[in-house]
Amino acid sequence: MALFFSTRTLRAIGATSLVWILVISVNNILNATDPRSKIIMNHDVSKPVINSDWKRDATEAETQTMSPTSTISLSSWQKILCSKRTRKETFSSSMQSLMPEESGRNIFFAETSCAFSLNAKRACVVESAARHHEDHTVHLLMTSPYISDTNTLIDKLISFPNVRLVAANIDEIFKGTPLHDWNKKLTWASNTKWPIYNLSNALRLALVCQYGGIYLDMDMLTLEPLPLHKPWIGREEMGMPCNAGFRFPRNHWFCEDTFANFLKNYSGKLWGHNGPQLFRRVMEGHCGKLAHISKCRDVEIFEPAVIYPIHFSHWQSYFEPGKGSDWMRMKSKDTVAIHLWNKFSRNNSIVHGDNSILDLVAKENCPLVYAATKDI
Template sequence: MNGRKCEDHGEAEAEEDEFGFKNENNQARKSSIGYYMNLSKPSALFVPQAGEMTQPDVSHIDLTCEDPRVLRYDPAALQSSVTEIKEQADAHNDYLTCPAPRARRPHDLLLLDDIFSLKEAQQEGSLNILLLESSCAVQPTTRAWCALESLAQQNPEAVVWYVMRAGVLNTMVGPAASLLRQYSNLRPVTADLRHLFSGTPLLRLYTTAAWNTNTTWPEVNLADLLRLALVWHLGGMYVDTDVVCIRDVTRLVDVIGWQETSTLGSGVFHLRRHHPFLQSVMQRVADGYQTNKWGWSGPLAFTQVMLQLCGGAKGLVPGGGGAKGLVPGRAGRCQGIDLLPIIAFYPVPASVWKTLFIPQAPRPVTQRYPRSYMIHTWNQLSYRRPIVKDSGSIYDQAARAFCPVTHAFATAYNTVY
């Protein structure tokens, strides 16, 4: 991505969608990351020296471009505009409009491209790695940044897409600016969710906000649905934001990993665009959606559909063997999908997640997990667990090696992050 100078955009041709909203012509829209941020400078790792109150260099961010589509200037006008849009959306049963984002300065917010407006994400054979922010947060957590950075670092030939529901990214908090300079393959974007769910069995669940009804974890429900639709439309590898990638995953095609001996995981998987397995999973979710059952549209759906397709003697051949039938927790192949053993994506089981955060004997992470592609941190269980710098914990060792920019920011002024 290269930086661009300010220029006169003129008025973009606008069309109304089926709900009466104005949509700018994507060819005229100049809101790409490279347009608002000069990312052409040489990459520089921000590593503060001991005792220095050094701040990351954000001089490359261009604050002079006065494109009216950037969230800036009058906060009251911004709030009024967002409120008006939300009222229109509510009138059409759209419960997904995020509230007006807040920042110390409105121009700190980077307006994100819709991933469906970018041809590179939709080309056949694209090496897409897809992550989601299903809440309305405008700044990723430290662990999310670490996941994004590790994936970008270990998979330089792929594009790591971070789909943010809020539609904007706060570039002045945390390592955002430095990471976007360091990794040209790291691309925060947004998505029109109605467009995302269109053409899938999940559209009705979205439009009726069923995911947000009678549940204690609406954002988890939404994230489960979003990943299915996103991979269905674009194809690629979906990854949760609570991982650290420790190896290249671009050679993995049509794979799902066992999460435990009885359950397939939906936190990391690769499927090609319009894979029939995804169609079956989405249809099952739509036909019997349960909002307050954990994993109903994620691991449970994956496991039950795979059992239906390959259970008993219906064709799953365990790796290296000849016997047919589903062998829980073990490598195998079914319907053109490779089922990887637990160690591939979930080397530390959820039941012993604390192992990741306690001091360990120094040992390179790749030697500790020689057959793993990622370390999963089980954020639903561990999100309150502090990470101590230089404690020797597996997570701190992994972060230092595989997300060094994020680690440097997180530990610049604190020993706990």
């Protein structure tokens, strides 16, 4: 491409304008030969270019990239989840499509509050799972249509080769399940105080039952590798299972029965009805009261010490300074994770060096995030 300017034209446009014309022309040439330059120059030239590589060899088909000035078209479910988000600007993001492992070696996390970043406590949870399960893919599903480019903790997480940052497509995830119509009608958001929790309870079932693997809440911090070769659920007390962590292969009988029970008995008005109580109804339908059994058909039902070693009524124990060393020494040898009960502890953080349970656990199991922050 050749550019010719007469002397009169040069005087008219001035030197500064000529420089910009040359820059734009060169960029057009590059765009014609290198498709990668289109992604870079998609950003507003008045703003700094943000590295969207995210340390991963993702193809353009796998990666959703938005410029800081693009207009985001929200799905109907996003309009509900993100209704309280007041930020008007958008940020560069590089999120991938959900591509579960056919082998079932999946660990799913789902951020369903439309957060565009992660606090350090949640990032610590994801790192701990990635470290203890190097042969599993950790899928971090985000419902926000964009991710803050200033959230260095997400950068830390996706530096792990087995962590994928996923742009959650809720409609697609439910499409292959019995909950498709339930979701399409936005039932989870109707006549309820807890739309996020209703959706979350259903979404975790759809993920695990379709693709196989482990689901963990974003306040379930892993201390040891989780059991990987059998279906399991945990219980927070002897007669009450909990759905904050579980593992099933795809199309397991428990999934079929749980979907059916969910649709038959769904209520958006009762806290826990579509989560822990749902698991209890299905298990007791097959095996009677759970208080004194450790297995229902082929499903292991863990003792509370395994992943709920501290009852929710004592959640403050995780944050008490000086109590960490004693707990680490006396905890059950069966404990492989701890549930931080975010419903109660969302405003609590870990202070480096205070020797609380969470301080010591985080330092040992999410050292990258721990080192990157002062308070978790």
